[in-house]
Amino acid sequence: MRKRAPQAETFSHQETAKLARLRPRELIYLAERSVVPPSLQDARGRGSVRRYSSDDVAALKLAKLLRDRGYECKTVGEIIALVRAFLDELRSIPGHEWAPACLSEVEPSKPVWLHVVDGTFAAIETERGLGPYAHLPANRNRPVVKNDTKELIEQATDRLVINLAKVVNA
Secondary structure, three states, X not given: OOOOOOOOOEEOHHHHHHHOOOOHHHHHHHHHOOOOOOOOEOOOOOOOOOEEEHHHHHHHHHHHHHHHOOOOHHHHHHHHHHHHHHHHHHHOOOOXXXXXXXXXXXXXXXXXXXXXXXXXEEEEEXXXXXXXXXXXXXXXOOOOEOOOHHHHHHOOOOEEEEXXXXXXXX
């Protein structure tokens, strides 16, 4: 299980839906399909309660944007998992100690962009340049590549660039 930054706040199902600008039923749908399941407490049957963290709220905002752009739930879940993994990896690169530990810590003063390329690749970019890219799990037989990200993005026919700070802090 991945390490997460300490979360000061927890949110109920209704609070999370309001913060992420989702209808409560959409939130249930995303949780049941494991796109963004609640990290603090998942439902365990009828009448049980889901509890979400601030990082979950940030991930749900990104999920909503991607769903609104036409991405399927499976792909959205894969992209969010990659963003979280990229943020973990980014902090280990010398000179990137400032990088956020989780989505909820992305700040406008330290921009982080997500590139989704042709629906099959994702990459992270910071003010210091492009980081590695990864094939979405549909192409998991290909390894993570760290050297030709810029060329790949320039050749893309369909590219979505998202400023994570704007999404998370909206």
